[in-house]
Amino acid sequence: MIEGTLYGIGVGPGDPQLITLKALELLRQTPVIAYPAPEHGESLTRRIVAPHLDARNDTFEEIALRMPIENSRFPAQEAYDLAEMLLSDGLRKGKNVAVLCEGDPFLYGSFMYLFARMVRKFRVEVVAGVSSINACAAALGKPLCARDDRVSVLPAGLPEARLLESLRASETCVLIKVGRHLGKLREMLRGEKLLKSASYVEYATMNKQRVLPLEKFEGDVAPYFSMILVHRSGEARGLWEEKS
Numbered sequence: 001m002i003e004g005t006l007y008g009i010g011v012g013p014g015d016p017q018l019i020t021l022k023a024l025e026l027l028r029q030t031p032v033i034a035y036p037a038p039e040h041g042e043s044l045t046r047r048i049v050a051p052h053l054d055a056r057n058d059t060f061e062e063i064a065l066r067m068p069i070e071n072s073r074f075p076a077q078e079a080y081d082l083a084e085m086l087l088s089d090g091l092r093k094g095k096n097v098a099v100l101c102e103g104d105p106f107l108y109g110s111f112m113y114l115f116a117r118m119v120r121k122f123r124v125e126v127v128a129g130v131s132s133i134n135a136c137a138a139a140l141g142k143p144l145c146a147r148d149d150r151v152s153v154l155p156a157g158l159p160e161a162r163l164l165e166s167l168r169a170s171e172t173c174v175l176i177k178v179g180r181h182l183g184k185l186r187e188m189l190r191g192e193k194l195l196k197s198a199s200y201v202e203y204a205t206m207n208k209q210r211v212l213p214l215e216k217f218e219g220d221v222a223p224y225f226s227m228i229l230v231h232r233s234g235e236a237r238g239l240w241e242e243k244s
Helices: 021-029 044-054 077-092 111-118 132-140 160-168 179-191 235-243
Strands: 005-010 032-038 061-067 097-101 123-127 151-155 172-176 198-202 210-213 226-231
Touching: 005 021, 005 077, 005 111, 021 044, 021 123, 032 044, 032 077, 044 097, 061 077, 077 097, 077 111, 097 111, 111 123, 132 172, 132 198, 132 226, 151 160, 160 172, 160 179, 179 226
Parallel strands: 005 097, 005 123, 032 061, 032 097, 151 172
Antiparallel strands: 172 226, 198 210, 198 226
16 A cells, blocks of 8 residues: 655744635645644644635545644654654555645754654655744734845753853844743843844734834733844845835
């Protein structure tokens, strides 16, 4: 029997309409749909594609890949051992399997850990998706970069010295996974005299999207799905300054 193909599909940042046509086609025809889910509760990734899956008029198998969401426990090897076993079963039976991933699979996506395991055994195709970084820039109406601008994408949990090093070396800085690090980031940007150049977005493209200047955000804790965009200098900064 010919083995199936494993598809790693980026489903975008949250708006079901930001799924690519290729991803939509695969969602409509792949017999096995798998998606990451917290150890307890509903899968956000499944919720993003719900309108498309609910519109299918055929039967298909769903697999919830239960994963820990705490950074200290990620990636959890036992969770990926189980995911590998579940996905391999269908592939060996000749079924194509789609694994869904928020945003883009290869930009901080959980699928990359499965890819490293599965590509040695099966045919794997990756379908790029709209990232939250692109979605946040669009929500703000502020270009990420232009011409020779350098962009740094930095997880907020990095040590402050590493954050500062990249911030000072780039025209644009994207701070992701803000969460409980917001207070630290605000003080760092204030010290660099960049607080007025920082914009904040949470839940980009979702119904509860929120956009505001960082200096107007009250509190020191933000949702996990939040981002800060900082234009230190450069061509892109000039473009949005002209707009305002």
